[in-house]
Every structure is written in structure tokens, then in C-alpha cells.
Amino acid sequence: MKKIILLASLSFIIVFSLESCSRKIQRVSPDQTIDISGRWNDSDSRMVSEDMIQQVLSGAWLDRYRTKFGKEPVVIVGLVRNKSHEHIDAETFIKDIEQSFIRSGRVRLVKGGAFREELRAERADQQNNASISTVKKFGKELGADFMLQGTINSIVDAHKKEKVVYYQINLELTNIETNETVWIGDKKIKKFIEN
Amino acid sequence: MKTLPLIALFMTSFLFAQQNREALDYDQNPNYQISQQKYMKESPKYVALQGTTLQQTYKAIDPLEEKRELKALKKRYRAERLKWRHEERMEKYKNGYVEYYDVPRSSINFGWGWNNWNNWGRYYSPFSFNYGFCY
Numbered sequence: 001m002k003k004i005i006l007l008a009s010l011s012f013i014i015v016f017s018l019e020s021c022s023r024k025i026q027r028v029s030p031d032q033t034i035d036i037s038g039r040w041n042d043s044d045s046r047m048v049s050e051d052m053i054q055q056v057l058s059g060a061w062l063d064r065y066r067t068k069f070g071k072e073p074v075v076i077v078g079l080v081r082n083k084s085h086e087h088i089d090a091e092t093f094i095k096d097i098e099q100s101f102i103r104s105g106r107v108r109l110v111k112g113g114a115f116r117e118e119l120r121a122e123r124a125d126q127q128n129n130a131s132i133s134t135v136k137k138f139g140k141e142l143g144a145d146f147m148l149q150g151t152i153n154s155i156v157d158a159h160k161k162e163k164v165v166y167y168q169i170n171l172e173l174t175n176i177e178t179n180e181t182v183w184i185g186d187k188k189i190k191k192f193i194e195n
Numbered sequence: 196m197k198t199l200p201l202i203a204l205f206m207t208s209f210l211f212a213q214q215n216r217e218a219l220d221y222d223q224n225p226n227y228q229i230s231q232q233k234y235m236k237e238s239p240k241y242v243a244l245q246g247t248t249l250q251q252t253y254k255a256i257d258p259l260e261e262k263r264e265l266k267a268l269k270k271r272y273r274a275e276r277l278k279w280r281h282e283e284r285m286e287k288y289k290n291g292y293v294e295y296y297d298v299p300r301s302s303i304n305f306g307w308g309w310n311n312w313n314n315w316g317r318y319y320s321p322f323s324f325n326y327g328f329c330y
Contacts, residue, residue, distance in 0.1 A: 077246045085255035090248040112245030152248075156255035163257065195259055 038193035040086050040167065048169050048187045049096035056097065057104055061173060061182035065145070066106075074108045075101060075173065076144035084154035084167060097148075097171075110142050146173045146182065161195040 028034065033043040056062075065073045077098065080090035101107035111119060126135050150171040157164045166188070173183040219225060 079241075079244050079246075080248045081251055082248050083251045083253070085253055087250060087252060088248070091246075094246070113243060113247060115246065117243075154255075156257060158255070158257040158259065161259060163259070 038163070038165070038191060040084075040088050042092070044167065044189055045092040046096075047189065049093035051187045052093065052097055052169075052171055052185045053100040055185040056171070056173070056183060057100065057106065059173075059183045059185075062106060064182075072106055072108050073145045074110055074142055075146045075148055076110050076112045076176075078112070078147040078149040080150040080152065080171075082152045084152050085156055086154065088152050090150060090152065093169075094148075094150075108142070110144050112144075144176055147176055148173055163193040163195070165191045165193065167191075 030042070031046070035041065035043070062073070077094055080094065082088045082090065098109055101109050110116075120138075123136050123138060130136075148171060150169065153168045153170075155166040157166075167190075169187045169189075171185045172181050174181045219227075
């Protein structure tokens, strides 16, 4: 009798311990669209970057600038304002756009913000620590011609268990000297969510 | 001879003015320096935010989401209620709070000082240790 009880309790423990290990994890393609909560996700970010890259590199501003000055424009990434109802980090699609600039070779990119501060700090450090032949000089940075700025907006319409969420992402390129906006790209995403 | 310094001064000021005029670009506003000075001071705070996302989010009207949030809040409060009660009790006793009637505040209870036929009015101190002489 004791053996039976022991066996039963052991099998009970084994079954429950296996049950708790039933989590499945599998690698999926980053291009695969998986919607779980209906909130902003990687698929939305990817859609934005794909559309924006196509729009910015085919814009008339690029040819106009090259015709006028005979060189590639220099762009710096400015601030993106998220005025939507969700926490969205624009860096996911901004990085894709930056990458496309460099890969295409038609737009030059300069660093801004905290990264630039870090570079300047390194340059400053070199003034005292690097060998004379390898010291990088101050005052030789590439000045940007255009600044890329953007906004993320959203509209939510919810009733009972149904919800419509609309996102509008705008990116703009503005001439730093003249304040002339030379390009505006937009991406609109609309989702219908049933709970 | 006396007019020579005057002519020199005039020439110098003319040249200075000319030089200043030449520094301006075509169609550039001659008052540009007012703005330049202002933004030279303010630029670091704007430049630091470059390449980042400024979160200016708002709370959307979504009854279902509100319901979920409320439920989560209730759950959190329920989980923390025990801790809060304990802290409240600790604070009370720290400030000399005694239930119903005053008893000597000994850290060791040897079973005297109150009757033990019920728990009413039993002095409880979280710092004390009950040796089981009195319940």
C-alpha cells in the first residue's frame, strides 16, 4: 500500500513538473507578422521603415540638391516626437532609414546627440593620449545640410469590445540654413481590434 | 596737418563698416547676430535630444483597457494589503499604541499582567516574544 502511495505521488510530481516546462520557444523570421495584443509592434515599425526608405530615396529633393550643388546632401537625425497613446521608440525605423542612406551612397549621414558628444569626448582624450601622427583634429566635422525630424500620432476609437487604432507617422527633411522643408514622408496604419 | 588723424579715423571706420558689410551673405539679414547669440546659448539642450524619441503620449479613451488597468490595480493592492497592515501596526506600536488598556511594555511576556481567559485587550507587540506562559 505504501509503495502504491509513493508511486502515485511520484507520478503526480513528475506530471506536474513536466506541465510547468511546457513553454515552447521557436525562432521565427523577423519579417513574419505576428500580432498578439494589437498594440504597436515590430511589424508596424518594419512597414514604416520600408515605406519611408522608398519615399525618401525617390524624392525630388535628392536630385534637386545634386543638380544644384553637385554633391550628396548631408543629413542629421533630429528629434522624433511620439504624440500617440502608446510608448513607441522611433529608433527602430530611424535606424533602418539611416542604414538605407549609407547603403545607397546617395545621402551622407552625420551623428548627432549623445553619440556625437561621445565622439567629441574621444577626440578630446586623443589630444593628450594618442600619438601625434594619429591625433584627430577638432573643427573638421561635416556640417549637415538637412535635418530629419518626425512625429508619431494616433487616434483611438473604442466601443465595448471593438477598437480601431490609427497611427500616422510623419518624417520631414528640412534645410538647416533656410528652414525649407524639402521632403515629407508619411505612413498610415489602421488596425481593427476585436477583443 | 591737423586734419590727417581725422581722415585716418574716417578711413578706418569706413573700412571697418565695409568689412562688416562684406561678411554678410547675399540677402542675409544684417541683424542675424541677435538670433545667433540667442541660439548659441540655447543649442546644447536641443542638440542633446537629437536622434531620440520624445514621449509625449496621451491616455486614449478605451473602456476595456481601463477595466483591465483597474483589475490589475486591485490585484496589486490586494497583494500589498498584508504588508501595509503590518507596516501600519508597526507604526502604531512604535508610537506607543496599546489596544484597549495600558499594560507594561515588556519585551518578554511571562504570563502576568493581564487575564488570559480571552484575547480581548491583549497587548500585542511585534517586538516581543511570547514564551507561551500566557495566551
